[in-house]
Amino acid sequence: MRTQKQVSAPRAENSTSLAVETDFSDGLIGFCRTFRAQPLAAETVRRSTDAITDTLACMLxxxxxxxxxxxRRALFSPQPLKQVLTQFAPxxxxxxxxxxxxxxxxYLGTLAHAADFDDISHPAYCHATALLLPALLIRGVALGVSGEDLIRAHVVGVETLGQLGRRxxxxxxxxxxxxTGTFGAIGATAALAFLENFTDDQMRGALGVSAxxxxxVRQNFxxxxxxxxAGLAARSAILATRLAEQDFTCAPDAxxxxxxxxxxxxGTAPASYAKQWGHPLEILTETGIGLKAYPCCAATHPAIDATRRLREALKDNSVEDIESIRVGASRFAMQPLIYDLPNTGLEGKFSMRYCIASAMIDGAVKIGTFEPDQIKRPAIERLMKKITVEIDPLVADDHEFAAIVELKLKSGREESIRIDVASGKPGNWLSETLLKEKFFDCLGAERLNSQAGQVLFKAAQQLAVQKSVEALYQALVQTLGEADVS
Amino acid sequence: MRTQKQVSAPRAENSTSLAVETDFSDGLIGFCRTFRAQPLAAETVRRSTDAITDTLACMLxxxxxxxxxxxRRALFSPQPLKQVLTQFAPxxxxxxxxxxxxxxxxYLGTLAHAADFDDISHPAYCHATALLLPALLIRGVALGVSGEDLIRAHVVGVETLGQLGRRxxxxxxxxxxxxTGTFGAIGATAALAFLENFTDDQMRGALGVSAxxxxxVRQNFxxxxxxxxAGLAARSAILATRLAEQDFTCAPDAxxxxxxxxxxxxGTAPASYAKQWGHPLEILTETGIGLKAYPCCAATHPAIDATRRLREALKDNSVEDIESIRVGASRFAMQPLIYDLPNTGLEGKFSMRYCIASAMIDGAVKIGTFEPDQIKRPAIERLMKKITVEIDPLVADDHEFAAIVELKLKSGREESIRIDVASGKPGNWLSETLLKEKFFDCLGAERLNSQAGQVLFKAAQQLAVQKSVEALYQALVQTLGEADVS
Structure with missing residues (x-):
């Protein structure tokens, strides 16, 4: 066995571990074996594909x-992005x-999480695809894997992260x-070892090095x-798998x-977190993976969803016809939303009134919504004065930031919508429209050639039926190249 | 300030830390400023130079x-060592x-600690120079620093490791x-940032990333x-300093x-560990840095030292004239020395009787002493039967493995030597003879060109007066190249 314990020093802590405890690794290995032989359910493919599409947008x-x-300068010395990308060519x-x-x-992992707009997994409390995708793409291209292979490896990664969180x-x-850094190193390594079709012993070896x-540390938040x-976790997966491939030894119970x-x-998790490996797949659970639909605090998302639907209901009425908007929020939503009337874009991301006013006036909350010149728009400031935000008894204790938004028009007409789970969460998956909206918003319409972006979006959405991930990766590198402003 | 805290998310844990606690970083920065302006004491130069010389031997x-x-294959794909080393040329x-x-x-950091024969620092409980030297050498060559610059940076690294251990x-x-991995990332980063002449803000930035x-984890022992x-710590230093150089932000109190x-x-350290930065320099303390004189368990070292001196005292007598040898050891030495009569070389490293018999017959305990064909030598087996090992009341509670070795000859003559602190420990620093003996033993007489080794040894010992570290580094790369057996 590749990971046999070397008896180089009869230290007390090693010599006592005669019966080696390897339940986590065994569980993962058993899961990988079963999962590799199973057909992929449509919903699994959908969630993984969308998360991958979403993460590519976040990288851009x-x-x-x-x-x-x-x-870029720290990693590759002072080369322009385009020149750096020659190293990224397949x-x-x-x-x-x-x-x-x-x-x-x-580099790619750090970019994907740079704006904090990428997906998140609970109970791992980590950003999942940002740390999983870079290593899978890079090694996937080198190995010539199929789109389905990559999706499967992504699902293994999400499963591993979830199981770590559950413990x-x-x-x-x-x-x-x-x-994202700690579980990330192990989750990304497990996903990559699965993609590389490692033997059980190689998987143990890779996991042991990744430990x-x-x-x-969170102080760097x-x-x-x-x-x-996120980038470090992706890099760790590549080093750990390359070492394991060479039979570089580590403890079997690292x-x-x-x-x-x-x-x-x-740490010890509440018993309620426990779940068998793959039953159900972590990515299919209600916490497995969540995409962010809007580039602001998650606590505003259900209320933004509600506001966008109310705006559609306005029909022939204009924003000027609004008498008042009342946002009924949860106690938990109030904690991070500390800016009542924001002065900067960053503050705007943590202001319920600003997000709701923007959603109503613009019909969407986008990256540009938080540009410095947007915060003090007169129409927004006028509308913000008509918005009240308060804890609503109906949703007060909800942990998913459930919200009720009530719209009153000057005509006396009233509309109200309650949203329990934000768009992008597993229980309310992102519509193709919202995903596409976010994707092209992330690409930056003015800066990027939309045709390259179209190719990338399509390749990502059709990943499951592609014989090779190379076309997708090529489209990513090309689109990245068009982002060159250096 | 480069490491200013970005207010991207008003999380509770960040918003409460209004008064930022940066005592460790402040202490290090203050120490660096003072230390840079001070002349180096001869004893500081000696210890650092010897530790560097010793670590180069361990790399080989x-x-x-x-x-x-x-x-090598995991990092550089399947290239022969000589070809890999072209990337190491200045x-x-x-x-x-x-x-x-x-x-x-x-690569170099991992090699240096591969045989576990490299130096160790207390109370850091880490292997120091193996993790410090690689980054300092590599960046030192790139920057064109002097030998004294490198020695100073090494001393800063040892100081930082010690202060982490003390806390x-x-x-x-x-x-x-x-x-070696955890303190190592921070210690190596501090040393390299010092070598690179970083500003205070850059030093904070590098430290913050290194956190x-x-x-x-020790499970991989x-x-x-x-x-x-050790290699990972050295690599981390290079990444952390390159990012800090680009003003890549981190928490000032990471x-x-x-x-x-x-x-x-x-963790919390006993109050007795506390010591001011640089007063005295950690490398000058009685625990600051210790070199291993023999490639076996440290618990055998004082007894080996004693045996080697008794052997000199034998003069005209031969080993066959020995009636008995009694080793009086400490309780602590008995714990790791679990093999009475070893069957393998590895067991021999943890057998007091085998080490003492070898020291008496060979006059030295070397790497070859633990080769498989050496363990069952008849002369060794005969002598081992005459050796008794027991806890001696005089040294029973000594933590430095103090030992008393008593030699009785058939003629009735008796000699006894007590050694309290092994050769290589700060209180009994390695003689030039022992250092040189170890150095060339590490190089492997049969395998390496002794002339290249001579050049390397001389360059290392004269490091303090060299205008550039390039000659030393060149000699290392050349000697490594001669080790090519792949």
Whole structure:
């Protein structure tokens, strides 16, 4: 066995672990075996495909964020993006070294999470596809895998992240770990090892190395180092799998042992979190994966959904006909939404009144909604004065930020809509319209050639039937190249 | 300030930390400023120079370990060592990207700790120079620093590791962290940031990123992933400094904050560990840095030292004239020395009788002492029967493995030597003879061109007066190249 324990030092902690505990790794390996042989359900394909599509958009959005030139210069020295991307070409990737593939994964993973607009998994409390997709794409191109292979590996990654969360959260997260970095290293490694068709022993080897790569502290939230954690996890997957492929040894119980990941990164989850591997698939659970429909605080999302539907109901009436809007929110929504009347775009993202006024006037809440010149628009300021936000007894204790929005027109007409779960959450999956809207918004209409974007969107949505992921990846690299402003 | 906290998400944990706690970083920055302006004491230079010399030897020893071809193939694809080393040439390094420099650091750091024969620092409980030297050498060559610059940076690294240990150990280590990986990422980053002459803000930036890179669990002890931790720390230093150089943001209190390194990786040290930064320099303390003189369990070292001196005292007598040898050891030494009569070389490393018999017959305990064909030598087996090992009341409670070895000859003559602190420990620093003996033993007399080794040894020992570290590095690369057996 590749991961046999070497008896190089008869330390007390190793010599006592005669019966090696490997339940997590065994569960994952058993799941992989079963899952590989099963047909994919349509809903599984749908969720994975949409999450991948969404993450590609987030990567492109990442090129417009302040961290992009800094990250690029730090990793690749002062080359323009277009020149850097020559290293990302499929032909170059196939012959590139582990470090080059690792840097590519680090770059793409960090971009994907740069604007914090990418998907999230509970109870892992981590951003999933941003950390999973880069390594899968890069190695997938090098290996010539199919679209279905990539989707399956993504599902394995989401499953692994969920199972880690189910065992260690919320304690792990509350201790200060950023799960996107910690669970991420292990989840991305499991997904990549599955994609690479590793033997059971190679899978154990890769997991064991990844236990020693897991890192990321929450103190770095709110800085560029937070999205870096997603990139680091992706890079770790590439290193851990390459080492395991060479029979580089590690403890067989590096995940479960006394000084392994589970115990050292510690915590105990509530019993209610427990679930069998793959029953149901984590990605099909109500917490498995959630996409963000709007580039602002998740606590505003159900109310934005409601407002957009109310706006459609306005029909012949204009915004000027509005007498008042009342937002009935949950207690939990009030906690992060600390800006009543925002002064900056960033504050606007945490202001219910600003988000609702924008949704009503613009019909959508987009990336541009939070540009500096948008915050003080007179029409928005007028409408904000007519909006009240309060805790509504009907939704007060809801953890999903359920909201009731009531619209009163000057004519006396009243409309009210309650939304329990935001668009993009598993229970209210993103419509193709909303997904497409977000996708092209992320690409940045003015900056990017929409034709390349169209090709990318279509390739992503049709991933499951593609014999190779190369066309999708090519479209990504081309679209990234068009984002070059350096 | 480069590391200003970005207010991208008004999360409770960030918004409450109005008064940012940065004592550790402030202490380090203050120390760096003072230390840079001070002349180096001769003893500081000596210890640092010897530790660097010793670590270069350990890197070369690493090329003969089982992990080397696996690591090389995983990182650089299946190229022979000589071909890989073209990437290590100074001219290539100077234009190489962060990932290439990072992989070089990862490779050299892992080699240095591969045989577990490299130096160790307390109370950090980590292998120090193995994780510090690779990044300093690689970046030092790229930057054209002097030998003294490199020595100073090494001393800063040892200081930082010690201060981390003084704050968090033994609890941190006991929780299951491998400090070579966790403290290592921060210590190597501090040393490299010092070498690169970073501003205070850049130093904070580099430290903050390194807090998110720290990793390594003790469950992987006894496997190839343990030495990988030293390499990972070295690689982390290169990434963290390159990002900080680009003003990539992180929390200013990523080390000290509520969810920063200190609290998340937790633990509280005994008050007796506390010491001011640089007073005295950690490397000058009695625990600061210790070199291993023999390639076997540290618990045998004082007794081996004693035996070697008794052997000199034998003079005209031969080993056959020995009536008996009694080893009086400490209680602590007995714990790891679990093999009475070893059957394999590895068991021999943890057998007091075998080590003492070898020291008496061979006059030295070397790498070859533990080759499979050496264990069952008749002369050794005969002598082992005459050796008794017991706890001696005089040294029973000594934590440094103090030992008393008593030699009785058939003539009735008796000699006894007590050694309290092994050669290589700060209180009994390695003689030039022993250092040189170890150095060339690590190089492997049969396999390596001794002339290249001579050049390397001389360059390392004269490092402090060299205007550039390039000659030393060149000699290392050349000697590594001669180790090519792939």
């Amino acid at each position: 959005l990442g090129t417009s964020q302040a961290l992009e030139p800094k990250l 032909a170059a990737l196939r012959v590139s070294s582990t470090d080059t593939q690792g840097s590519a994964a680090l 260690l959260n919320t304690a792990h997260y509350e201790r200060g770990w950023h799960t 020693s790569l897991a890192s990321g 709110g800085t560029m180092t937070k999205p870096l954690h 995940i479960e042992g006394k000084f392994g990941f589970m115990k050292v990164f510690g | 020893l690493g090329t003969s370990q089982a992990l080397e071809p696996k690591l 001219a290539a390094l100077r234009v190489s990207s962060t990932d290439t420099q990072g992989s070089a650091a990862l 968090l150990n033994t609890a941190h280590y006991e929780r299951g962290w491998h400090t 998110s890179l720290a990793s390594g 006894g496997t190839m992933t343990k030495p990988l931790h 080390i000290e904050g509520k969810f920063g390194f200190m609290k998340v990786f937790g």
